[in-house]
Amino acid sequence: MVSRQERQALTEQRREAMAILAMAGGSELLALWKEAGLPEDAKTLRGPETGLVTVRGRMGGGGAPFNFGEATVTRATVKLPSGEVGHAYALGREKMKVRVAALIDALRQKPDFQDQIEEKILAPLRARQTEADAQRRAETAATKVDFFTMVRGED
Amino acid sequence: MYVAVKGGEAAIQNAHRLLADRRRGDRNLPSITLEQIASQLSLAVDRVMSEGSLYDTGLAALAVKQARGDMIEAIFLLRAYRTTLPRFGYTRPVDTAAMLVERRVSATYKDLPGGQLLGPTFDYTHRLLDPELAEDAEPATPEARSEAEEAMPRVSDILANEGLIEEDGSLPEDREPGDITREPPEFPMERDQRLQALSRGDEGFLLALGYSTQRGYGRNHPFAGEIRIGEVEVEIDVPELDFPLTLGRIRVTECQMVNQFKGSKKVPPQFTRGYGLVFGQSERKAMAMSLCDRALRAGELDEDITAPAQDEEFVISHCDNVQATGFVEHLKLPHYVDFQAELGLVRQMRREYEEGQKDKVTMAEAAE
Numbered sequence: 097m098v099s100r101q102e103r104q105a106l107t108e109q110r111r112e113a114m115a116i117l118a119m120a121g122g123s124e125l126l127a128l129w130k131e132a133g134l135p136e137d138a139k140t141l142r143g144p145e146t147g148l149v150t151v152r153g154r155m156g157g158g159g160a161p162f163n164f165g166e167a168t169v170t171r172a173t174v175k176l177p178s179g180e181v182g183h184a185y186a187l188g189r190e191k192m193k194v195r196v197a198a199l200i201d202a203l204r205q206k207p208d209f210q211d212q213i214e215e216k217i218l219a220p221l222r223a224r225q226t227e228a229d230a231q232r233r234a235e236t237a238a239t240k241v242d243f244f245t246m247v248r249g250e251d
Numbered sequence: 252m253y254v255a256v257k258g259g260e261a262a263i264q265n266a267h268r269l270l271a272d273r274r275r276g277d278r279n280l281p282s283i284t285l286e287q288i289a290s291q292l293s294l295a296v297d298r299v300m301s302e303g304s305l306y307d308t309g310l311a312a313l314a315v316k317q318a319r320g321d322m323i324e325a326i327f328l329l330r331a332y333r334t335t336l337p338r339f340g341y342t343r344p345v346d347t348a349a350m351l352v353e354r355r356v357s358a359t360y361k362d363l364p365g366g367q368l369l370g371p372t373f374d375y376t377h378r379l380l381d382p383e384l385a386e387d388a389e390p391a392t393p394e395a396r397s398e399a400e401e402a403m404p405r406v407s408d409i410l411a412n413e414g415l416i417e418e419d420g421s422l423p424e425d426r427e428p429g430d431i432t433r434e435p436p437e438f439p440m441e442r443d444q445r446l447q448a449l450s451r452g453d454e455g456f457l458l459a460l461g462y463s464t465q466r467g468y469g470r471n472h473p474f475a476g477e478i479r480i481g482e483v484e485v486e487i488d489v490p491e492l493d494f495p496l497t498l499g500r501i502r503v504t505e506c507q508m509v510n511q512f513k514g515s516k517k518v519p520p521q522f523t524r525g526y527g528l529v530f531g532q533s534e535r536k537a538m539a540m541s542l543c544d545r546a547l548r549a550g551e552l553d554e555d556i557t558a559p560a561q562d563e564e565f566v567i568s569h570c571d572n573v574q575a576t577g578f579v580e581h582l583k584l585p586h587y588v589d590f591q592a593e594l595g596l597v598r599q600m601r602r603e604y605e606e607g608q609k610d611k612v613t614m615a616e617a618a619e
Contacts, residue, residue, distance in 0.1 A: 107493070107494055110494075111494050111495075111496070111497070114496060114497065115484075115496075115497035118496075118497055118498055118499050119497070119499050119500065145337075146336065147336050147337040147338060147339045148305075148333065148336045148337070148338050148339060149338070149339050149340055149341065149342050149485075149487055149498065150338070150340070150341045150342065150430065150432075151306065151342050151345065151485060151501065152341055152342050152343065152344040152345065152428065153344055153345055153347070153446075153503075153528045154344045154345075154347075154419065155419060155420035155442060155443065155446060155526050156407060156418070156419030156420040156507070156524055156526050157347050157348065157405045157407060157419060157505065157507065157526070158348070158405070158408075158419040159418065159419030159420035159421050160419075160420060160421050160422035160426070160428070160442075160443060161344040161428045161443070162428050162429075162442075162443035162444075162446045162447055163341065163428055163429075163430050163431075163432075163443070163447045164446065164447055164450040164451075164528055164529070164530075165300075165301070165304045165305065165306060165450060165451060165530055166304055166305050166306070166333060166338075166432075167305065167306035167307065167342075167485065167498075167501060168305065168306070168307040168310070168336070169339055169487075169498055171339065173491070183489075183491055183492060185339075185487065185489065185496050185498055186498060186499055187306070187485065187498045187499035187500075187501065188307065188309075188499070189307070189309070189310075229351060230397075231395065232351065232353065233351070233398070233400070234395035234396055234397050234398070235393045235394070235395050236352060236353050236354070236368050236370055237368070237395075237396040237397070237398040238393065238394040238395055238396040239354075239368055239369040239370055239371075240366045240367065240368050240369075240396070240398075241366065241367040241368075241369065243361060243362070
């Protein structure tokens with residue numbers, strides 16, 4: 097039996113992996129996928145197909161929700177010969193990327209592939225995303241205003 | 252009677268071929284790529300995404316190229332494309348407090364947690380044309396400063412601690428946010444529908460209306476409480492998974508306008524607020540939107556409605572530039588039959604008028 101806590105941890109790992117895949121650049125992910133040499137055999141249950149989601153914000157930042165525009169999203173669902181079903185959704189229209197992300201989501205559910213996927217695909221993507229964010233933060237931080245007070249008059 | 256007249260097919264075909272040639276420009280120069288448009292004319296692309304109401308930089312860049320840089324034409328193209336795609340659902344509301352901030356300034360607090368971050372701004376430039384840009388000189392790479400990550404609470408939350416500012420804005424808990432792309436607009440509107448219309452409204456129109464409130468047509472004493480630009484995560488709940496899914500990140504601009512308010516019978520004196528949230532780096536638009544949002548709350552706040560910017564039906568019905576351009580530009584399409592009918596009518600009226608004049612003369616002569 098898997099305990100509730102373990103199940104939550106597994107869900108969180110899957111959520112994080114899917115987020116990393118969604119945020120990865122298409123060519124970046126496809127290159128890592130090719131290099132990892134994982135099995136590609138899977139049946140496509142849905143897509144990859146592109147559609148819209150309506151993006152919501154909150155009035156005042158934290159108040160009642162409102163719709164403020166649409167964004168393109170591509171999704172795919174695949175099924176491995178062994179039965180695992182993988183899903184992927186990502187902003188944009190990169191169909192190859194999203195199909196590969198769905199394959200990875202399905203393969204991750206097989207214990208044999210978990211370490212390989214983590215090491216060869218997720219870890220490098222995570223590192224690049226963290227680095228890119230840190231770079232962006234540092235560039236923004238350099239434009240921070242350091243106020244200083246001018247002392248005028250005597251004493 | 253409706254009379255169909257055919258003709259002009261060859262002229263139309265050749266006109267479109269000519270358009271393609273003129274769009275291409277000088278064939279001795281390389282054709283501009285979508286990547287170049289998206290990265291070097293990124294604020295044009297942002298405007299097309301925001302008013303086209305579709306976040307997709309590649310499609311918006313294509314629209315800018317196809318429209319030869321005509322922004323409203325590009326916006327029109329993007330809106331038309333949108334209608335061809337199926338809808339997968341609504342996202343969770345984005346959390347702007349958790350934004351990866353690229354710019355954040357407040358005109359109300361100098362020392363606020365997280366600081367004032369200027370980011371890639373035109374502010375404090377001298378607005379002098381830069382001849383160096385006419386050459387291909389490469390600019391220096393940006394300065395970087397490593398700093399410990401600091402939380403950047405929204406300025407409105409700081410003021411809220413004192414109770415001197417109204418809350419973020421609420422609607423009944425069980426209300427499904429209105430969607431003007433699904434239901435035809437009816438007046439009066441709720442604030443959520445207005446915000447949706449304003450977010451995709453024409454920047455120039457909203458800018459002019461915002462300006463009019465500053466000049467005294469519905470004055471409400473605004474301060475830019477906070478402007479922040481950066482990327483927010485977009486999450487969605489889908490039926491096949493029991494956890495919210497991250498779709499990626501989008502860049503947005505948020506403006507919190509803080510306005511003076513003397514209070515009413517129901518509400519004690521406090522600061523009120525206007526809100527702006529738009530796709531991309533679109534600071535002017537977000538500011539104009541928040542000014543208009545506040546002005547349109549006049550009724551809710553028991554203020555006299557005296558100015559155009561406070562008139563909901565006027566503002567919302569005219570802020571959509573795709574609708575506006577459609578109706579204005581349709582005037583140039585053939586109206587031959589309509590015009591023939593009007594011409595006949597004016598001729599008849601003129602005849603009657605001239606006969607009337609003649610009668611007046613004869614009557615005057617008879618009276619003498």
